[in-house]
Amino acid sequence: MRGHPVKKLLPLAAALIAASGLTACGSSDAATEPAVVIDVTNMSYAPASVTIEKGQTVQWRFDDNGLPHDVAGDGPLDGVLQSELLTEGTYEFTFDEAGTFTYHCTPHPSMVGTVIVQ
Numbered sequence: 001m002r003g004h005p006v007k008k009l010l011p012l013a014a015a016l017i018a019a020s021g022l023t024a025c026g027s028s029d030a031a032t033e034p035a036v037v038i039d040v041t042n043m044s045y046a047p048a049s050v051t052i053e054k055g056q057t058v059q060w061r062f063d064d065n066g067l068p069h070d071v072a073g074d075g076p077l078d079g080v081l082q083s084e085l086l087t088e089g090t091y092e093f094t095f096d097e098a099g100t101f102t103y104h105c106t107p108h109p110s111m112v113g114t115v116i117v118q
Contacts, residue, residue: 034059034092038113040069040105045113054117057094062086069111074102 035056039046041064052058060071066087073081081103083091095101095117105111 033057037061040064040071040086043067043108044111045105048112049114049116051116051118052095054098055094055096056117057092058115059090059092061090062088068107069105070107071103071113072106074104077101077103 035052035058036050037059038050038061040060040062043064045060050058060083062069064087068085068087070085071081071083071091071093073079076099081093081101085107095115098117101115101117103113103115
Protein backbone atom coordinates (compact mmCIF):
# COMPACT_ATOMS: atom_id res chain seq x y z
CA MET A 1 0.00 0.00 0.00
CA ARG A 2 1.52 3.29 -1.07
CA GLY A 3 -0.02 5.56 1.57
CA HIS A 4 -3.18 6.06 3.49
CA PRO A 5 -5.79 7.98 1.42
CA VAL A 6 -6.65 10.27 4.33
CA LYS A 7 -3.00 11.23 4.78
CA LYS A 8 -2.88 12.16 1.10
CA LEU A 9 -5.95 14.38 1.44
CA LEU A 10 -4.77 16.28 4.54
CA PRO A 11 -2.39 18.62 2.68
CA LEU A 12 -5.10 19.33 0.10
CA ALA A 13 -7.66 20.05 2.83
CA ALA A 14 -5.20 22.32 4.63
CA ALA A 15 -4.51 24.22 1.41
CA LEU A 16 -8.23 24.67 0.72
CA ILE A 17 -8.88 25.91 4.25
CA ALA A 18 -5.96 28.33 4.06
CA ALA A 19 -7.14 29.63 0.69
CA SER A 20 -10.64 30.23 2.05
CA GLY A 21 -9.32 32.28 4.98
CA LEU A 22 -10.86 29.92 7.52
CA THR A 23 -9.06 28.45 10.48
CA ALA A 24 -9.99 25.52 12.65
CA CYS A 25 -9.93 27.72 15.76
CA GLY A 26 -11.91 30.64 14.33
CA SER A 27 -10.78 33.85 12.76
CA SER A 28 -7.42 35.26 13.66
CA ASP A 29 -8.36 38.69 12.31
CA ALA A 30 -8.03 41.11 15.25
CA ALA A 31 -10.54 43.49 13.61
CA THR A 32 -13.35 41.02 14.34
CA GLU A 33 -12.44 40.64 18.00
CA PRO A 34 -14.44 42.75 20.46
CA ALA A 35 -12.50 45.57 22.09
CA VAL A 36 -14.21 44.88 25.42
CA VAL A 37 -16.23 42.01 26.88
CA ILE A 38 -18.86 42.86 29.48
CA ASP A 39 -20.15 40.02 31.63
CA VAL A 40 -23.88 40.02 32.33
CA THR A 41 -23.99 38.13 35.61
CA ASN A 42 -25.04 38.55 39.24
CA MET A 43 -27.71 41.06 38.21
CA SER A 44 -25.11 43.46 36.82
CA TYR A 45 -22.96 44.44 33.87
CA ALA A 46 -19.30 43.94 34.73
CA PRO A 47 -17.57 46.24 34.19
CA ALA A 48 -20.41 48.76 34.36
CA SER A 49 -18.43 51.43 32.48
CA VAL A 50 -16.00 50.90 29.61
CA THR A 51 -14.04 53.18 27.29
CA ILE A 52 -13.36 52.27 23.66
CA GLU A 53 -12.30 53.93 20.41
CA LYS A 54 -14.78 54.91 17.69
CA GLY A 55 -15.43 51.93 15.41
CA GLN A 56 -14.72 49.30 18.06
CA THR A 57 -17.09 46.54 19.13
CA VAL A 58 -18.37 45.71 22.60
CA GLN A 59 -19.50 42.20 23.43
CA TRP A 60 -21.89 41.37 26.25
CA ARG A 61 -21.58 37.79 27.54
CA PHE A 62 -24.73 36.49 29.26
CA ASP A 63 -24.42 33.98 32.13
CA ASP A 64 -26.65 34.66 35.13
CA ASN A 65 -27.89 31.18 36.11
CA GLY A 66 -30.79 31.18 33.65
CA LEU A 67 -32.01 34.67 34.55
CA PRO A 68 -32.92 36.57 31.34
CA HIS A 69 -31.34 39.95 30.64
CA ASP A 70 -30.93 42.24 27.67
CA VAL A 71 -29.01 45.31 26.58
CA ALA A 72 -31.29 48.27 25.77
CA GLY A 73 -29.81 51.59 24.70
CA ASP A 74 -30.91 54.91 26.14
CA GLY A 75 -31.12 58.31 24.42
CA PRO A 76 -29.80 58.26 20.84
CA LEU A 77 -29.35 54.46 20.95
CA ASP A 78 -32.90 53.75 22.13
CA GLY A 79 -34.14 51.03 19.78
CA VAL A 80 -30.74 50.83 18.03
CA LEU A 81 -28.69 49.16 20.77
CA GLN A 82 -31.11 46.35 21.58
CA SER A 83 -30.41 42.69 22.25
CA GLU A 84 -32.92 39.90 22.66
CA LEU A 85 -33.66 38.68 26.18
CA LEU A 86 -30.86 36.17 26.73
CA THR A 87 -29.95 33.69 29.44
CA GLU A 88 -26.70 32.66 27.73
CA GLY A 89 -24.64 33.53 24.68
CA THR A 90 -23.38 36.88 23.48
CA TYR A 91 -24.51 40.12 21.87
CA GLU A 92 -22.21 42.53 20.04
CA PHE A 93 -22.57 46.15 19.01
CA THR A 94 -20.13 48.36 17.10
CA PHE A 95 -20.01 52.00 18.17
CA ASP A 96 -19.40 54.21 15.12
CA GLU A 97 -19.90 57.59 16.82
CA ALA A 98 -17.99 59.23 19.67
CA GLY A 99 -19.88 60.04 22.85
CA THR A 100 -21.10 58.64 26.13
CA PHE A 101 -23.83 56.05 25.75
CA THR A 102 -25.87 54.51 28.55
CA TYR A 103 -27.90 51.33 28.50
CA HIS A 104 -30.02 49.24 30.85
CA CYS A 105 -31.69 45.85 31.25
CA THR A 106 -35.37 46.05 30.33
CA PRO A 107 -36.64 43.57 32.96
CA HIS A 108 -34.20 44.88 35.61
CA PRO A 109 -33.97 48.70 35.26
CA SER A 110 -31.50 48.94 38.15
CA MET A 111 -28.96 47.18 35.90
CA VAL A 112 -27.23 50.00 34.02
CA GLY A 113 -24.03 50.47 32.07
CA THR A 114 -22.07 53.09 30.15
CA VAL A 115 -19.91 52.93 27.04
CA ILE A 116 -17.60 55.91 26.48
CA VAL A 117 -16.52 56.14 22.85
CA GLN A 118 -13.51 58.37 22.09
